[in-house]
Amino acid sequence: xxxxxxxxxxxxxxxxxxxxxxxxxxxxxxxxxxxxxxxxxxxxxxxxxxxxxxxxxxxxxxxxxxxxxxxxxxxxxxxxxxxxxxxxxxxxxxxxxxxxxxxxxxxxxxxxxxxxxxxxxxxxxxxxxxxxxxxxxxxxxxxxxxxxxxxxxxxxxxxxxxxxxxxxxxxxxxxxxxxxxxxxxxxxxxxxxxxxxxxxxxxxxxxxxxxxxx
Numbered sequence: 001x002x003x004x005x006x007x008x009x010x011x012x013x014x015x016x017x018x019x020x021x022x023x024x025x026x027x028x029x030x031x032x033x034x035x036x037x038x039x040x041x042x043x044x045x046x047x048x049x050x051x052x053x054x055x056x057x058x059x060x061x062x063x064x065x066x067x068x069x070x071x072x073x074x075x076x077x078x079x080x081x082x083x084x085x086x087x088x089x090x091x092x093x094x095x096x097x098x099x100x101x102x103x104x105x106x107x108x109x110x111x112x113x114x115x116x117x118x119x120x121x122x123x124x125x126x127x128x129x130x131x132x133x134x135x136x137x138x139x140x141x142x143x144x145x146x147x148x149x150x151x152x153x154x155x156x157x158x159x160x161x162x163x164x165x166x167x168x169x170x171x172x173x174x175x176x177x178x179x180x181x182x183x184x185x186x187x188x189x190x191x192x193x194x195x196x197x198x199x200x201x202x203x204x205x206x207x208x209x210x211x212x213x214x
Contacts, residue, residue: 002177002210004153005094006144008162009105011045013087013203014115017185019073019080020045027068028056042185046164048106048137073111081115084183090203091124097212102127102147104160104170106137127151139169144176159209161200168194179209 010016021041028036036056044052049069053062094101101124105112109130116122127150129143136142148155160171163184168191171178180196181203182188188199198209206212 002099002157002159004100004102004148004151004158005206005210006102006104006147006158006160006171006176008046008160008164008167009103009107009112009115011163011184012161012167012181013084013091013121014119015082015084016080016115017045019076022076022080023069023072024052024056026072027053027065031065031068032057043190045185046106046138046162046166048131051137070111077114078118081118083119084203086203088119088121090206091121094206094212095124099210099212100127100151100153101125102129102151104129104138104143104147104167106131106143106166108132137166138164139166139173141170141174144170144174148174148176159206161203161206163191165191165194168196171196177209179206 007013021038024041025036044055049066050062053065103125107130109132112128112130127147129147131137134142134146144160148158155175158176159179160167160176161179162168163181168178168180178196179198179200180191182199182201184191192199
């Protein structure tokens with residue numbers, strides 16, 4: 001029986017999509033000569049900030065771009081982030097059922113806590129693994145395995161829920177059950193190429209996977 005559920009953050013349980021896309025478009029528009037589109041930003045969402053900027057610019061040192069992005073995000077954060085349907089209810093129900101809950105994200109710790117506090121989610125999670133807590137981020141399995149270890153869980157009894165190829169790759173490499181969400185901006189068909197164990201259209205479908213009553 002599944003007794004642990006790990007969630008990615010951005011695009012999975014919190015809708016930061018428009019904040020992320022607008023942040024990249026703003027910074028790239030200010031610092032590069034090439035016009036970028038939403039369609040170019042979306043496929044790389046889920047990777048680290050530095051990795052994405054390196055892909056877009058070909059630069060090795062992207063620290064100035066990452067800082068400009070964070071400055072933009074800090075200003076617009078609270079007005080642009082939104083929730084996803086049924087997420088809070090499911091998280092509360094899982095906690096009530098004694099399920100161990102964790103966040104595994106490529107965000108930094110400060111911004112992770114900010115958005116969780118904004119939605120009053122912080123109190124539901126037993127462990128939070130951010131970019132600051134690992135040497136190798138997703139798609140490397142280290143963040144998932146770190147969360148599993150900190151929770152004292154068994155990978156075979158753990159689910160990892162995410163909206164990006166990096167989430168699925170990290171979950172599969174860690175030996176946990178990978179669950180892709182169809183509300184990902186990348187689209188369910190793209191995520192299926194990475195062999196998730198399940199693809200869900202609503203977060204309440206976790207109950208069926210876990211054989212829990214709703």
